[in-house]
Amino acid sequence: MTEVHGQKVAIMGYGDIGQQCGKLAAGLGMQVTGIRRRAPETPIDEYGVHVKTEAETDAVVAEADFVVGVLPGTSTTRHYFNKDFFRKMKPSAVFINIGRGMTQHEEDVCEALKNGTIRGAALDVFETEPLPETSPLWEVPDDKLLLSAHCADWTDGLIEHSLKNFTGIFESYSTKGTSDAYAVCVDKGY
Template structure:
């Protein structure tokens, strides 16, 4: 029996997600989209195979419900695919029993390049000051000023996984000295030219860094990891960039660090509460100290499409072999 694809995403993305998944029509039973358990009750009752596509906190309850047959050898849900690379929203630690024996995949790698480009752009923003060039153009005046070359500057990437590697590769190509911090780091240079070190080298590394990039996931261990004490260890001329999780940064502490000059600047791509009221940040921090990014809807949908195409390839392989590839 062909499987049903259950799509549990926010309402505003449901249409776009389902449009991409239609390329699987003819090989699947149906596509069912919803945001709560009741939307998938009939699919559960049919007891056919299910592939799940999920995003956001609404998916936790649906995963828990559809995967409640953990006492069965043949599981109802065959595959769960997260449209996010980060999976903290699903509270997987509370679903160990439900997920036993089910392949859970995420969008690892799908967003790595665009995030790495954002990191490079952020570093150039603070070293080349494009906002100042734009202001001079608008005011129709010649305003010479000094800028800083990225070459030979030091970048530390905290949470050196797939996304971190993409950031490191681009930074090395620009002539930067890059250190990647991960739990399993053993002080050796990887294939990208990045020096990979363990957590015990964190303090030493950030004291010398010109840029510190966070790619940390959202867990209880990383909550408010970047606080007043952390920023105090950075150089006053250093820049902090967050492309990990908003919850990892104490926003009150980073605003204080920027206002007092504890660090030079920050580029923030994510926030503890979103959508972030940007005015609350911009009103207290100058342009040359803060770069705030809000992902455009067009870009967001492009990323969603990329991650869904990855899922479709995974699903097609499974449908062809009648097995879910691990």
């Protein structure tokens, strides 16, 4: 097992979820870089995460020991994580996707793992969910691929926490007529 302290992690999609991943990874002593579409307000955020733009993706990914996908599912991110992307990673690197299944090309994930382009992968999302029995991902050896059923959020307090969160947003919206929480931009697709 590899110690994560001191390892480099690239978070592709440094929005709300990506920032929480960055906070946790930084807390474990990892060197974290978050990649986002827009230029950051500051180059290092409150968690000590280096924040960069898409233009710096190749350089960041080439140095990363772990690449975490947290991209939204849009027409521009479809199959973003493909064989060309995996070739930019170190052969010792691990790919993790907790964002959207459509952002990964699953046959390319299989190929990258089988031929040693990358060391391993952990996938919590799939192009089709639940993952079909016919998926080639099932054929990848367990020592190279960890699959989870995209239900890691189901905890004892999930319903209570979700209702409390919803109630707070609803109260803000009903009293002010607006809410800053989880605004969706139709033009961006997320």
